Amino acid sequence: MKRFLLVLVLTGTLLSCKNTSENKKDGEDSATVESNTVDKVETHYVPIDSDEALIAASLMAAPEESRDGCKVIGYNMAGDFVTLREGDNEFIVLADNPKQSGFNAASYHKSLEPFMARGRELRAEGKTGPEIFDIREEEAKSGKLDMGQFGATLHIYYGESNQYNPETHEVEGAHYRYVVYLPFATAESTGLPEKPLGSNHPWIMDPGTHKAHIMISPLRKE
Template sequence: MKNLICLFALSGFLFACNAPESQEAEAATTTQPEESPVTYQPIDTDEALMATALMAAPEASREGAKVIGYNMAGEFVTFKEGTNEFICLVDNPNQEGFNAACYHRSLEPFMARGRELRAEGKNANEIFDIREKEVKAGKLDMGETGATLHIYYGPEAQYDPATGEVDQAQYRYVVYMPFATAASTGLPERPVEPHHPWIMNPGTHRAHIMITPLTEGE
């Protein structure tokens, strides 16, 4: 009889111990509501061009950044004036994919000269050579050493109107160090591993440190 009573008592104890675990397991497997998928829209208005260009700037600096570039009518305009150190360049709507940029104001003479030469029909090599000569001659200002260019780019000109984020876009950063070399910086002339910093165009006016961050999932 005593054994039977002990057996009942033990069964009750085991049930009491297992019940919370079963409830926790059930709660853990409860289906969570799924997030609504983002509906991307074409970047086909001036407002969309400006919103996506500002994504290239650091978040805290977007409100005060100046925005310039080609509008949907093909005119080079100022979309909005700025109050801080950044100038954002909108994606060119006449080119495939998406490519917006944001750079330090001190780089504007260098950037503007490049746009001017491109408008004249000069190719990339010609633009490089002309600006190299002009910088060395003191005719063209390269801006502050260490001035940065932030690039926001991707394969699709589609964006989320709620956030300004562009479909599949990622960031790349350029730090301009005119005439710097691997020896003067300690950086390699090729990335040692993917996403490692390296120096491009060393020893020239356009010497710069390339930094490509990891993307989500890498």
């Protein structure tokens, strides 16, 4: 009789352990499913199809803490070059051109506006890239063209897509590149190489000219 009772007790204990183990496994499977569900949540990108969307996406080119006060200029959805939004801080944002494929917006220190505006003016006159370079080079050397503050920056936000996330304003697959203008600087005066030593290493481009600048291309987020 005692042996029979002992067998019943052991059997019950084994069944209890088995159920507990199965319940735990079920819980783990459930957690895994929930985790996988979270991982599969996709960001929904939509076309940039209004001036408001264009401004929001283009402001991503500026440092986050400065976006509220940036002036925004560029082509609107109708194809006119206008001031899209007034601003009062140190940055001017040049919005993406909605008539061109992909996305390319930039923000630059306001002291660079004479240099940037002169380039736009010459381009509107039909001048080629090399012609614009030579004209601004001569004007900068003569003092006619103001090159802005030494070390003024340009921030570029660019990518192949023209769709964005309306909640975060991030453009699908877009990346950053940074430029620091040092007119007439050279590799010798800065200690920087004239070619990048790595994919995210700074280097000096157009050394010795009015357009000399440090190029910085951060590693891309995959």
